[in-house]
Amino acid sequence: MSAGEFDYIRWIRGRTPGDPRVLVGPGDDCAVLAPRAAATLVTTDMLMDGVDFILADVGPRAAGRKAMAVNLSDIAAMAGAPTAVVVSAALPQVSPAARGEEGRTLAEEVFHGLREIADRFDVPIVGGDTNTWAGPLVLSVTVLGEVTGRGPALRSGARPGDWVFVTGPVGGSILGRHLAPTPRIAEGQALHRLVALTATIDISDGLTADLNHILEESRCGAVLSADSIPIHPDAMELARRTGRPPLAHALGDGEDFELVFTVSPADGAKLLREQPIAGLRLVKIGECVASGLWLEEGGSRQPLDPAGWVHAL
Amino acid sequence: MSAGEFDYIRWIRGRTPGDPRVLVGPGDDCAVLAPRAAATLVTTDMLMDGVDFILADVGPRAAGRKAMAVNLSDIAAMAGAPTAVVVSAALPQVSPAARGEEGRTLAEEVFHGLREIADRFDVPIVGGDTNTWAGPLVLSVTVLGEVTGRGPALRSGARPGDWVFVTGPVGGSILGRHLAPTPRIAEGQALHRLVALTATIDISDGLTADLNHILEESRCGAVLSADSIPIHPDAMELARRTGRPPLAHALGDGEDFELVFTVSPADGAKLLREQPIAGLRLVKIGECVASGLWLEEGGSRQPLDPAGWVHAL
Structure with missing residues (x-):
């Protein structure tokens, strides 16, 4: 058992500081968390080598970082x-000969990547399960959280007339940004304090696909204004390589992990006037309507295909 | 998107009944759980095809059942x-041609297996993440729970003189029982009400390996009595095939998911006298000592190797 999972667990425990939120940390059958007054949030996302990252290209630390960041998002x-x-x-x-050193390096590097992002957002890693197998690297992260302010910001409250916003430029994340997204934790909470968010989602599948999730849950539609979509420089660069329009990349690529949200016109006007989130330019990209998903470009309105990244079953 | 993950999520939502513990179920960025007064338990376990089950042999429903049961344990x-x-x-x-039918069948069968066990223990599935890839089936389950009675039953409170118990016969689970373990939820809570559990663990790695986890956390030792170990008929059957002693299988095989626990001699005597857990025979298998892990057999005491199943890193 000298180079096995129990040594690794011991190594992790030695690197896990005390936290008033955690009554029992890694090393027992369950972690035990102190009771909290607010409702509990829980979310899980699994990332796989070859799908969400290429381990041979990016290394285990980047894989760990991404796995943590997308869950926090x-x-x-x-x-x-x-x-x-x-x-x-x-x-x-890894090969039996290399197992001692390389195997531990892989496990430790993944943990360092996970911890780097967890530490940045002040959230403790309280437990886990470590396995080895003949297959590729798979990481499954589950984050617990708590509701803030006036309750959870859901997908289901958008109404015709609401304005649609995005928290930053989108598209082309595959060029590298998808590995190191910034979950908009502080920004989401700040917006929630400042205005009444009617619907909120983070962009994983793609701007139109994720907006479409809001529209399905809210039972309404939206018109996006092509000129207003903030196109990331990466989308421009990718468009040069693919020959597709930069706007298509901005609307469809996904893994931007910016927030898309809807608010009343009054709240929307306030956000545009005050731009209250430090380091972020909030952009109005459209408005909710009764039904459908539309793109307005040069005065004409075309239906917009909400296709994004879909795992075919 | 017709046969994709969103249809599957919709299918799951249609099969998810309301639950007072769940404010928002599957379909938003997070699930939202009602606040609870007790401390929160959280545990996660990942199961992989080829390691924890052979999908081609057992099918997706059994894989789902096992993934849920071992986490509840x-x-x-x-x-x-x-x-x-x-x-x-x-x-x-699955192949593109078969994707529509077989892919959905696989996903749905896994869900049916998960739900079968979750329903039996009255716990709602509140969210998840479904992906497809070229690799084998991987299931990662995270269970939240709450502490009962006098607090969480930890691994760390065993003391020299305490008696060691197991909740049922062990060994040979690989013959099939490992796929359909009964998590000792009700039994664990009942024991916790009846006596002061000083240390508790469930048998996943193997009786000696898991007892050794208790001993390491409790900084003490134990002597097991060979004659008292309840050997499962599967361990006898497996021993006939392997040529190893049935006792070796009972002590080392693992995945029994019975509980191993320690109590004071007074509480231990009470449990033996009353056998208070319906449908279960509690067996005293040894006693805690100052240090070491020993097997007493025919009047002599031999050191016992705590080797169980260890994932080498």
Whole structure:
């Protein structure tokens, strides 16, 4: 058992500081978290080598960072505050000869990546499950959080007339940004305090696909204004390589992990006037309507295909 | 998107009944759980095709059942009550031609297996993440629970003189029982009410390996009595095939998901006298000592290797 999972658990425990939110941390059958007054948020996302990252290209630390960041982004999309994380992992077996050193390096590097982002957002890793197998690296992160302010920011409250916003430029994240997204934790909470968010989501599948999730839950439609979509420089660069329009990349690429949200026109006007979120330019990209999903470009309105990244079953 | 993950999520939502513990169920960025007065338990376990089950042999429903049961077993090992579950999955892609039918069948069968066990223990599946990839089936389950009675039953409170118990016969689970374990949820809570559990764990790695986890956390030792170990008929059957002693299988095989626990001699005597857990025979298998892990057999005491199943990193 000298180089096995129990040594690794011991190594992790030695690196896990005390936290008033955590009564029992890694090393027992369950972690135990102190009771909290607010409602609990819970979200889980699994990332796989070859699908969500290419381990051979980016290395285990970047994989760990992404796995943590995309999960925290779902807490941000509820305007929540993260309180605890557990991680389960399937680590690829390295050769028996190299196992001692390389295997531990892989496991430790993944943990360093996870912790780097967890520390940045002040959330403790309280437990997990570490396995090895002949397959590729798989990381599954579950984040617990708590509701802030006036309750959870859901997808379901958008109404015709509401304005649609995005928290930053989108598209082309595959050029590298998808590995190091900034979950909009503080920004989500700040918006939630400042205005009445009627619907909120983070962009994982793609701007139109994720907006469409809001529209389905809210049972309304939206018109996006092509000129107003903030196109990331990466979308421009990617468009040069693919020959597709930069706007198509901005609308469809996904993994931007910016927030898309809707507010009343009065709240929307306030946000545009005050731009109250430091370091962020809030952009109005459209308005909700009774039904359908539309793109307005040069005075004409075309239906917009909400296709994004879909896992075919 | 017709046969994709969103249809699957919709299918799941249609099968998710309302629950007073759940404010927002599957379909938003996070699930939202009602606040609870007790401390929160959280545990996660990942199961992989080829390691924890052979999908081609057992089918997706059995894989789902096992993934749910082994996670609930960790809640049982804290004498806790499960309150909510999230599941992330990497599903193997089937051929494009068969995708519509077979892919959905796989995903739905996994869900049916998960739900079968979750329903039996009255715990709602509140969210998840469904992916497809070229690799084997991976299921990661995270269970939230709450502490009952006098607090969480930890691994760390055993003291020299305490008696060691197991909740049922062990060994040979690989013959089939490992796929359909009964998490000792009700039994763990009942024991916790009846006596002061000084340390508790569930048997996943193996009786000696898991007892050794208790001993390491409790900084003491134990002597097991060979004659008292309840050997499962499966261990006898497996021993006939392997040529190893049935006792070796009972001590080392693992995945029994019975509870191993320690109590004071007074509480231990009470349990033996009353056998208060319906449907279960509690067996005293040894006593805690100052240090070491020993097996007493025919009047002589031999050191016992705590080797169980260890994932080498």
